[in-house]
Amino acid sequence: MTEKADIVILGAGASGLSLAMRLAQSTTFEVLLLEARSDPSLERTFSFFEVEAHPFHAALSHRYHRIRVRSAASDVVSVLHRHPYVVLPGEAFVDTCLRQIETSPRVRIRWNCRVQSVTECRDQVLVDTTHGTIAARLVVDARGTYRNFRSFQKAQERPEVCWLQHFLGLRVRTENPIFDPKEVILMDFAPPQPEGVRFIYVLPEAPDRALVEDTFFSSTPGQSSEYEAGIAQWLTDRGAGRFDILGRERGCIPMTTIPQPPHLRGRILPFGLRGGAAKPSTGYAFLFIQRQAEALTRALLRHGLDHPHVLSPPHPPLFRILDRIFLSYIAHHPKSAPSAFTALFERVSGDRLARFLSESASPRDVLSVLSALPPLPLLREAYRSRHLWMRLD
Numbered sequence: 001m002t003e004k005a006d007i008v009i010l011g012a013g014a015s016g017l018s019l020a021m022r023l024a025q026s027t028t029f030e031v032l033l034l035e036a037r038s039d040p041s042l043e044r045t046f047s048f049f050e051v052e053a054h055p056f057h058a059a060l061s062h063r064y065h066r067i068r069v070r071s072a073a074s075d076v077v078s079v080l081h082r083h084p085y086v087v088l089p090g091e092a093f094v095d096t097c098l099r100q101i102e103t104s105p106r107v108r109i110r111w112n113c114r115v116q117s118v119t120e121c122r123d124q125v126l127v128d129t130t131h132g133t134i135a136a137r138l139v140v141d142a143r144g145t146y147r148n149f150r151s152f153q154k155a156q157e158r159p160e161v162c163w164l165q166h167f168l169g170l171r172v173r174t175e176n177p178i179f180d181p182k183e184v185i186l187m188d189f190a191p192p193q194p195e196g197v198r199f200i201y202v203l204p205e206a207p208d209r210a211l212v213e214d215t216f217f218s219s220t221p222g223q224s225s226e227y228e229a230g231i232a233q234w235l236t237d238r239g240a241g242r243f244d245i246l247g248r249e250r251g252c253i254p255m256t257t258i259p260q261p262p263h264l265r266g267r268i269l270p271f272g273l274r275g276g277a278a279k280p281s282t283g284y285a286f287l288f289i290q291r292q293a294e295a296l297t298r299a300l301l302r303h304g305l306d307h308p309h310v311l312s313p314p315h316p317p318l319f320r321i322l323d324r325i326f327l328s329y330i331a332h333h334p335k336s337a338p339s340a341f342t343a344l345f346e347r348v349s350g351d352r353l354a355r356f357l358s359e360s361a362s363p364r365d366v367l368s369v370l371s372a373l374p375p376l377p378l379l380r381e382a383y384r385s386r387h388l389w390m391r392l393d
Contacts, residue, residue, distance in 0.1 A: 015142035015272025024104035042090035049354035059092035071338035078350035165283035168227030169213035175241030177207030328385035347372035
C-alpha cells in the first residue's frame, strides 16, 4: 500500500533537519523526513559570523571576537565587535532540531530508509524506498551536492571554475599549550602551496585543545593521510609536542561558477548544497542554508504546495557576480590568494568583512571591501570572466 505525505524531505543532514525544524513550527503539512543513516549524529562543526538572529543561540559552544589571517608576508588580527565568529557543534545542532521536530505530530523522521528512486507524476511524486513507496505532493531533495564529483570533472572541459573546498580536521589535545582560546586562526598559509590554495584553520577550545583543519581549494580531494601529515607538521612547527587525536571531521564543498539554481522544477525541489546554498567563493553554507529554509517555509505557508512559485536564488545578484569574478581570479592566480586574503583583513574592519562574507553587507561595506583589493588585476579578471557573470542564472 502506498503511504502518503504532503512533503517528503530527502536527507537528514544540516539542510534537511533545518527545513524540518522550521516546518515543525506549523501544523499545516504532513512532513516525512527520510534518512539512509540509522544514527542521527553529525560529525561536523558548523561555524559562521553571527550577523543575524538564528534558532541555535543557546546551542553555541564558543564565540570568538578575534580572528587571525597569516601569510608569509603578513600576520593580521582582526577584531569582531558586533559580529562574533561562533561555533555550533554538530551534536548540539542535531539535538536542537530534533527537540523542535518532536513537538509536532505532523513531522516524522524515518531513519535507516534508503531512497531507491524518485519519479514525478502529474500531480504527485512517487518515492520508492527500502520501506515501501511514498506518494508526496512535494519532494525537497537535500541529499548533499547537486552534482557529483565526476560531473564536476567533466564540467572542467567548459570555461567554468570547478573547484572544491576539501578538508580534514583533527580535534587534538597537545602536550604543550599552543592555542589562544579567544582567537580563531581563520587562515594560516604557512603550509606549502599546491597548484590551488591551501591553509590551516584552527578553532581553539582550550590552550591545549583545538580543532585543526588542513583545507584546500583545488579540483581534486586528497587522501586522508595527506591532510593528517599536514596538520602534524603544522603542530610540530609550533612546538605542540606530542598530541592525541580526539576526533576527526572531513568535508568537501563545491566552489564553482556553474549555476545551481534552487528553483522549483515540477514537484521536486533541490535544496541546501544541492540547491546552491554554498557561497561559491568561500564554501560557507550554514547561514545560507538557514535563510533558504526560512524562505521556503514562508513560501509554502503563503502559497501552498500546488502554487507554481519560484524561490529566489540563495545569493543576491551582486554577490553572485562578485563571487564569480573572485573565484576566477584565485583560480587563475592561486599564488596571489594569501596576499589577497591578508590584505582584506588588514584594510577592512572585521565587522564589515563579517557582513560582506555573510552577504548582509551595506553598499558602504561592499565599497570598502572592493577598495581593499588590487584594482587592476581584478578589473582584468572581470573582463576575462565576463562570460561567467554577465549571464542571467
